[in-house]
Amino acid sequence: MLLKLLILDRDGVINYDSDAYIKSVEEWIPLPGSIEAIAQLSKAGWTVAIATNQSGIARGYYDLATLEAMHARLRELVAEQGGEVGLIVYCPHGPDEGCDCRKPKPGMLKTIAEHYAVPLTRVWFVGDSLGDLEAAKAVDSQPVLVKTGKGEKTQGKTLPVGTLIFDDLAAIAAELIHN
Ligand SMILES: O=P(O)(O)OC[C@@H](O)[C@H]1O[C@@H](OP(=O)(O)O)[C@@H](O)[C@@H](O)[C@@H]1O
Ligand SMILES: [Mg+2]
């Protein structure tokens, strides 16, 4: 049976985003319902992985230990609700480094798919930025836009054909668990 894999962007989907970047655990604040949504999906048999750009590392705004502390906090909160978070992949590079992992490149999605040994075709990738949706499209995954974070602004742009739109991660969980 094929793994029920869901891939999430982090900032603006799981937690509040900021134009000043999320630079500390204290600044990392879950969006309403997002922790519960991840826990419910996990308990319903979904594997929830994360693919996140973290150019703040390259920019020197925070270090890897701080980033890992944010992800430990995320895992702790989901575990408290009886769920678990799968693989978290991040791109620590800056826009000008020409890496293969920074969205809109699909490198992180490929890493996740290889980790779980599943195809990316039609796997839902949920994001709030156009680069998230383009990364999904690049590997024939399903681009899914949420209106949280930068999502409302992104909604006004030209989206990849077939992009699904939901209010937030809780609405996505309801859709996937009950349909
Ligand atoms: O949404 P994800 O991928 O989880 O993370 C986005 C963050 O890495 C930051 O990405 C930056 O874009 P630049 O990396 O400076 O282009 C800005 O958009 C920040 O507001 C944002 O916090
Ligand atoms: Mg985002």
Ligand SMILES: [Zn+2]
């Ligand atoms: Zn990278």
